[in-house]
Amino acid sequence: MSWNTYVDSNLIATKNVTKAAIFRSDGQILAKSGGFNILNSEAKAAAAAFNKKDDAYAHGLIIGKRKYLVVIVEPGLIIGSTHEEGFFIYKTKENFIISFYGDRMTAAKCRLTTGRLADYFLSQGI
Template sequence: MSWQNYVDQQLIGSGCVTKAIIAGHDGTLWAKSENIEYSKDEMVRLVTCFPSDKQIELAMTGVFCGGEKYIYLSGSDNVIRCKKGKQGFHAMKTKQAVLVAIFDEPIQHPQVASVVENLGEYLISQSY
């Protein structure tokens, strides 16, 4: 499956995600939905905030994606959760990539977490 197919079929196709990006740890774009702006600098900054001990910076500055600022909610060594108004943001770091999913209410974080983290675990199992 191509990287674009993962975005289109697995993330957007889930019905839970409205915008999505898959990028490498170096910020290189692998695939994205058409409705989001991409910034390599934003992705590099996001990747550097994993693991969780580095996420305190996000609590102070927020997370930027697609030119939008999201408020940091919580995270772990491989997951970051944020929100902005009625939108949510869920990112997962794999061995080589970062998956970013943005969603709108009434969808909730646990629904998107399931979609993103299942794909992320699959990619990890494939050494990505």
């Protein structure tokens, strides 16, 4: 299965996620949903935030040229938000999955949907 298929079929098609991407720790974007303008530098900073917890809390993250407040950094998961939307970043063995929810979606459904894909990747050693 291609990386784009994971994004489109396992995340966007569920209607629980507005936009999503899969990327590596060096910022290389493997796949992203249509219209999601995440930069390689933003993906790299998001991956680095797992090891720079205090910086993430103090400065937030910029994704798609928009600044987000980081509210939780745990091993394997970062949660961020603005007033209108939020995101979840899951760390798998080799990659990171970021997904967003909007104001007409529930954060819990977005988190569950993204977490399932992350669990699948982990079970496959990805």
